[in-house]
Amino acid sequence: MELGEQLQKLREQKNMSREELAQEMNVSRQAVYKWENNKGYPDIENLIKLSDLYEITLDELIKNDRTFQKKISIDEDKKKENDLTGPGFYIGIIFVCFGLFIDLGSYSIGITILGFLTMAFYEDLKKIFWNVKKDFNEQ
Template identity: 75%
Template sequence: MNLGEQLQSLREGKNMSREELAQEMNVSRQAVYKWENNKGYPDIENLIKLSEFYNITLDELIKRDQQFQKKISIDEKEKKFEEFSDPGFYIGILLVFIGLFTELGSFSVGLTILGFFTIVFYDDFKKLFLDLKKDFMKRS
């Protein structure tokens, strides 16, 4: 039995409509329809809510659906790859190496520190820069 069939069976076992379950889960009726017809999967938060609502473990909920388990493992592999495809990581590493292998005194130390900050805080720097740019454009 796949996840969709199991979700439908559990809902029907409680004599609930999709609308009632959607209200209980705070999602749309269409979301419940997609879950039950294997056109989409609930996110982890909704899986936890469903397991609590139906009083079953997450393991019982997803264990029988091999396709869903494969999707989870593929998503995890893609996420691991994405960690190293971040431009901030590469910019930061470049700044660290330039700082370490140039002999410019305190400027080299500053580049190295800036490189480490870029690796860690790239997304924050990018958001800050974009916000400043947006504010500047509004004032112009």
């Protein structure tokens, strides 16, 4: 059963209209309609309110709707891009240290900036590099 069907069933079991639920949840009646017809999903705060109102766990509320589970699952690749244990962070630190501690004149500032950019945009820089390399190999 999809989340919308379950929300509608739970609301009807409580003998509530969409309008009453909307007032209770402090949302519009249209929002409740969208949730119940799988045209939109409640945010996490509203899911918690709904689970409290209907006296069921969040797990019981969402476990049967695979589409919704995929929508709220954490993208592991994105999570890895943003942590400080990736290669981009270490490569950037090396550039920063190299730029700060080795006197190369005006190049030191550029190398330091390159280090900070590498730490912040490693995944993007890697994609650009591989695309340029692929384009070069095709010519």
